[in-house]
Amino acid sequence: MTDLLMIICPSCSTTNRIPAQKLTGSGKCGKCGKPLFEGKPVILNSGNFQKHASISDIPLLVDFWASWCGPCRQMAPAIDAAAGQLEPNVRVAKLDTEAEQQIAARFNIRSIPSLILISKGKEMARTAGAMPAGSIVQWTNQALMK
Numbered sequence: 001m002t003d004l005l006m007i008i009c010p011s012c013s014t015t016n017r018i019p020a021q022k023l024t025g026s027g028k029c030g031k032c033g034k035p036l037f038e039g040k041p042v043i044l045n046s047g048n049f050q051k052h053a054s055i056s057d058i059p060l061l062v063d064f065w066a067s068w069c070g071p072c073r074q075m076a077p078a079i080d081a082a083a084g085q086l087e088p089n090v091r092v093a094k095l096d097t098e099a100e101q102q103i104a105a106r107f108n109i110r111s112i113p114s115l116i117l118i119s120k121g122k123e124m125a126r127t128a129g130a131m132p133a134g135s136i137v138q139w140t141n142q143a144l145m146k
């Protein structure tokens, strides 16, 4: 029996079904042909948030940020690096709290940057404040073990 995982394409948001043992991070989207994992965060918006948060079979780590937030901008390279390390077991994403205020409100974001780990639509863990890449990866892996 083959275990199929639902993986959302970061480029066109199509749901791809990938055999679990083939989840290497090098797969391509069956629709648009672009890589399913690019080693960088997916930009979330009201159009693709639900798919990545609820349909995807891999957990979603979201960086809630805003362009006016200095610590958020400082943490951007760390989020990029963490994406490279956590993929393909975790999808890393960014959500601009100014552009997507409804989603930020739904998660009751009070300070940024905030990191929230979501799996199948449920919040598993959250933390606030800027962190280096190594700490982001460690925090995520610890949260996944609970």
Ligand code: ZN
Residues within 6 Å of the ligand: 009, 010, 011, 012, 013, 014, 029, 030, 031, 032, 033, 034
């Ligand atoms: Zn695609």
